[in-house]
Amino acid sequence: MRAFAILIILFYQLCIFNQPSWADSSVEEEMKVMKEQFAVMQTKMNSLEDKVARQQKQINGYEASKQAYETRITDLEGQLAKQSTTSAAPVTGGNHLIPSKWTPEIGVVADTLFTLNSAKTDTDGEDRLNVRELELVMGSAVDPFSRLDATIAFSTSEDEPVALEEAYLTRFGLPFGSTARIGKFKPKVGKALGVHRDSLDTIDEPLVIQRYFGEEGMNKTGVDISKILDLPTPVTQQITVGVLDGGNAEDVGVFGETKRRPTLYSHLKNYIDINDATGFELGGSYMAGSRDEDSRFEVQVLGMDATLTHNFNANQNMKIQAEAFNVDRKESVIDEDDGLGGTIRHDLDGNIWGAYGLVDFRVHPLWSIGGRYDIVQPIAAELPVDGVRKDDQAYSGYLTFYQSEFARWRMQFTHTDSATGKDDNAVYIQGTFAIGEHKHKIQ
Amino acid sequence: MKNFILGFLILLFAVPLSFADGDRINIVTTQTIFADLVKQIGKDKVNVSAIASPKYNIHFIQPKPSDIRSVSKADLYVNAGLDLEAWSDPLLEAAGKSKLFRNAEGNVDLSQGIKLLKIPDHPLSRAEGDIHLFGNPHFQMSPENARVMVRTILEKLKEVDSVNASYYEENAKGFLSRLDQKIAEWRNLCADCKGKEIINYHDNIVYFADFLGLKAEQFLEPKPGIPPTPKHMRFLEAYAKAHNITVVATPTYYSQDAAQSLAEKIGGKVVTIAQGVGETPGTDDFFSFFDYNFKQISEGLSLSATDTSLNK
Numbered sequence: 001m002r003a004f005a006i007l008i009i010l011f012y013q014l015c016i017f018n019q020p021s022w023a024d025s026s027v028e029e030e031m032k033v034m035k036e037q038f039a040v041m042q043t044k045m046n047s048l049e050d051k052v053a054r055q056q057k058q059i060n061g062y063e064a065s066k067q068a069y070e071t072r073i074t075d076l077e078g079q080l081a082k083q084s085t086t087s088a089a090p091v092t093g094g095n096h097l098i099p100s101k102w103t104p105e106i107g108v109v110a111d112t113l114f115t116l117n118s119a120k121t122d123t124d125g126e127d128r129l130n131v132r133e134l135e136l137v138m139g140s141a142v143d144p145f146s147r148l149d150a151t152i153a154f155s156t157s158e159d160e161p162v163a164l165e166e167a168y169l170t171r172f173g174l175p176f177g178s179t180a181r182i183g184k185f186k187p188k189v190g191k192a193l194g195v196h197r198d199s200l201d202t203i204d205e206p207l208v209i210q211r212y213f214g215e216e217g218m219n220k221t222g223v224d225i226s227k228i229l230d231l232p233t234p235v236t237q238q239i240t241v242g243v244l245d246g247g248n249a250e251d252v253g254v255f256g257e258t259k260r261r262p263t264l265y266s267h268l269k270n271y272i273d274i275n276d277a278t279g280f281e282l283g284g285s286y287m288a289g290s291r292d293e294d295s296r297f298e299v300q301v302l303g304m305d306a307t308l309t310h311n312f313n314a315n316q317n318m319k320i321q322a323e324a325f326n327v328d329r330k331e332s333v334i335d336e337d338d339g340l341g342g343t344i345r346h347d348l349d350g351n352i353w354g355a356y357g358l359v360d361f362r363v364h365p366l367w368s369i370g371g372r373y374d375i376v377q378p379i380a381a382e383l384p385v386d387g388v389r390k391d392d393q394a395y396s397g398y399l400t401f402y403q404s405e406f407a408r409w410r411m412q413f414t415h416t417d418s419a420t421g422k423d424d425n426a427v428y429i430q431g432t433f434a435i436g437e438h439k440h441k442i443q
Numbered sequence: 444m445k446n447f448i449l450g451f452l453i454l455l456f457a458v459p460l461s462f463a464d465g466d467r468i469n470i471v472t473t474q475t476i477f478a479d480l481v482k483q484i485g486k487d488k489v490n491v492s493a494i495a496s497p498k499y500n501i502h503f504i505q506p507k508p509s510d511i512r513s514v515s516k517a518d519l520y521v522n523a524g525l526d527l528e529a530w531s532d533p534l535l536e537a538a539g540k541s542k543l544f545r546n547a548e549g550n551v552d553l554s555q556g557i558k559l560l561k562i563p564d565h566p567l568s569r570a571e572g573d574i575h576l577f578g579n580p581h582f583q584m585s586p587e588n589a590r591v592m593v594r595t596i597l598e599k600l601k602e603v604d605s606v607n608a609s610y611y612e613e614n615a616k617g618f619l620s621r622l623d624q625k626i627a628e629w630r631n632l633c634a635d636c637k638g639k640e641i642i643n644y645h646d647n648i649v650y651f652a653d654f655l656g657l658k659a660e661q662f663l664e665p666k667p668g669i670p671p672t673p674k675h676m677r678f679l680e681a682y683a684k685a686h687n688i689t690v691v692a693t694p695t696y697y698s699q700d701a702a703q704s705l706a707e708k709i710g711g712k713v714v715t716i717a718q719g720v721g722e723t724p725g726t727d728d729f730f731s732f733f734d735y736n737f738k739q740i741s742e743g744l745s746l747s748a749t750d751t752s753l754n755k
Contacts, residue, residue, distance in 0.1 A: 141544070144541055144544075144547070145541055147536065170536065172536070172539045172540070172541040172544075173539065173540065173541040173542070177515060177539065177540070178539070179539035226539070228511060228512050228515045228538070228539075230512070230515070230516060236508040236509045236511070236512040238508065238511075269508060271507065271508035271509060272509075273507065273509050276496060279507055279508075279509075281508065311499070313498075313696075314498055314499045314500060314695070314696035314697070315696075315697075315698055365670060365698065366670060404572075404573070404668060404669060405503075405573055405668055406569060435569070439529060439530075439532060439533050440533065441533055441536070441537070442506055442511065442530075442533045442534055442536075442537040
């Protein structure tokens with residue numbers, strides 16, 4: 001039994017250590033397949049490695065681009081941040097102005113006046129507290145070439161409670177750089193005649209203006225043209241010529257009431273900056289018109305004006321201004337019955353003149369003081385009996401308090417020596433107040 | 444009469460129309476700081492002059508006939524727009540050159556693109572003083588705003604003189620590059636100003652204060668355009684002591700009395716903050732103008748005043 005078991009073990013050992021040849025070929029085959037598979041995998045792996053390398057390269061490229069873009073974004077964000085503190089706000093300059101310019105500039109200027117004079121009789125009721133005038137001032141661009149301005153004055157006067165003081169069109173950009181006005185306006189003659197009352201340094205117009213051109217100066221319908229002469233000198237020159245409706249519209253003044261002939265006028269302004277703080281202006285004016293019904297231009301007015309301005313500093317300045325007018329006329333007057341039922345017409349040759357001088361000191365941002373001297377020969381059609389023409393003279397002193405840019409108080413004392421021999425002392429207290437938009441024209 | 448008409452015609456037509464200086468562009472600005480910016484970009488291709496002397500309050504300039512003449516010859520009119528220079532429109536109308544009028548092609552409004560501060564948020568009344576309708580118009584007081592102003596000037600110069608466009612661009616680039624450097628320098632100098640409070644005469648440094656992070660909300664004027672009153676001065680004295688304010692700022696063109704008086708009462712000092720190039724010695728151009736102002740405020744607040752680089 002023992003021997004039988006040994007035989008079986010030997011046979012088993014023999015089977016193990018002596019395998020058949022078919023078993024060896026199968027393993028090799030497998031090995032071969034595996035090698036082939038390994039080779040394929042190796043190829044794929046190489047391919048993938050190449051692919052990854054390419055992709056990595058691309059990624060690197062993208063990274064560089066990303067960095068460039070990030071730099072650019074940072075740069076743009078920086079610019080945006082700067083703009084956000086300066087310009088990218090919901091409201092920026094300029095944009096606001098668009099709607100506002102559709103409406104005209106409208107302002108109201110109130111001129112209240114308290115007057116107290118020394119006349120023993122006062123038939124005109126001159127001692128009074130009165131709203132002398134309330135001006136409604138309007139203006140706006142009409143189109144790119146022109147502008148319309150109008151001033152309507154309301155007053156407590158029973159004769160003329162409402163008056164159209166000014167209404168004129170200004171046409172810019174005419175040939176040779178000239179500018180024209182047409183309508184009713186104040187002529188550019190001298191200094192005081194061309195400005196509104198609220199721009200005067202005193203409460204009333206200088207006597208020569210009141211006597212020769214009307215209590216409030218001239219507002220006449222007409223047309224004028226101005227040009228700044230660009231000569232190669234340091235002197236700035238501006239010439240203005242115009243034609244106005246004849247007369248003074250009142251039975252006062254050198255041109256009277258008659259409108260037979262229009263009034264022609266011209267003005268030459270000469271200005272020079274003496275230095276940064278001082279300027280001097282010298283002007284000359286010429287007017288020709290008629291006072292009677294014939295066709296001659298028998299009234300001729302020559303005017304001269306001079307203004308010196310000096311700024312002591314930002315808050316203190318001074319103005320010295322003088323203006324003179326000489327009137328030469330050959331006025332036809334009917335002064336005598338010829339005894340035959342007719343009249344003898346005489347020409348009144350006359351030469352009269354008037355002038356004023358004014359000094360104004362702005363001594364403080366809120367205060368100014370000044371004085372004015374007036375002298376004027378009357379326009380009376382007849383010479384005095386003694387043949388010696390006398391003149392009106394006035395001495396005024398005033399104090400102005402500027403409450404704000406839009407409110408001003410002024411007190412003035414005036415002593416007048418009249419050619420008729422009557423003297424008068426008057427005290428005026430004026431309040432001038434502006435609301436709305438009111439910009440003064442630059443003379 | 445014939446002589447009268449003849450004389451006028453001779454004057455009107457026989458005078459030379461222009462004596463232009465070569466091919467330079469004639470530019471008139473309202474303020475000196477604008478003139479300097481234009482000069483920095485246009486350099487020798489432009490003739491520049493300013494209407495308003497920096498020694499006077501910009502609100503109340505009275506243009507002279509010589510200013511009218513300058514504007515009548517100008518190709519461009521550079522201004523602050525808005526409603527700061529109320530005399531500007533009458534000046535332009537007196538000169539009669541419609542192409543320079545507001546919104547016309549020759550009118551360069553430097554407020555364009557500026558982020559405005561203190562824009563009214565309620566219906567306005569003059570009872571509030573002489574306030575500005577569109578926001579605070581003193582935007583020239585921030586150097587940051589110069590970036591926008593230079594861009595506006597550059598575009599207009601390129602438009603009217605395209606032949607020299609690259610020249611202007613190069614100049615603008617150089618200016619802006621220097622501006623970047625200077626702004627960093629100014630911010631560094633005034634770094635400690637942030638959060639501090641001062642009292643100013645008029646509300647004209649809001650952009651300056653905004654640039655520095657400074658607080659300037661109390662003014663010697665009780666309301667814009669209204670001079671100091673005794674009652675308001677008493678209020679300011681109490682306010683300054685309560686808030687530990689030691690600096691009272693003012694430009695040169697206001698009376699210095701009120702500022703000096705308040706400074707003495709609060710134990711502080713008066714500091715001059717210029718509003719325009721040339722207002723004080725050492726403010727000859729845009730950069731020296733801000734050098735001066737930042738040094739003034741820095742020293743006034745006793746901060747980093749030892750940095751002498753500003754004087755270079």
